[in-house]
Amino acid sequence: MAGKIKVWIDRDQCIADMICVSLCPDVFEMSEEDGKSQIVAKWRIDNDPSQGIVPADLKDCVQAAAEACPVNIIHFEEINE
Secondary structure, eight states: OOOEEEEEEOGGGOOOOOHHHHHOTTTEEEOTTTSOEEEOGGGEETTEEEEEEEEGGGHHHHHHHHHHOTTOOEEEEEEOO
C-alpha cells in the first residue's frame, strides 16, 4: 500500500532547537530523557525514537521540519508498504 513516509533522525547530532517540533508536532517531540528530538510514540518503528512511519498527509510538515533543521539530521522517504 502506498502513501506512507519513513522518517528518521540522527539523534546523536540533535542540538535541541525544537524547530522540528514547532513545525511538525504531529511527528516530532522532545525527549524528556535526553532533551533531543524524537518521533512521536505512535509512529515509531519497534519503539525506536529515532525512526518512524507516518501517513503521507504529514509529508509537508515533515519536509518543512527537515529543511528547517539547522544541523540537517531529519531524513525522510516515501515508501510502499
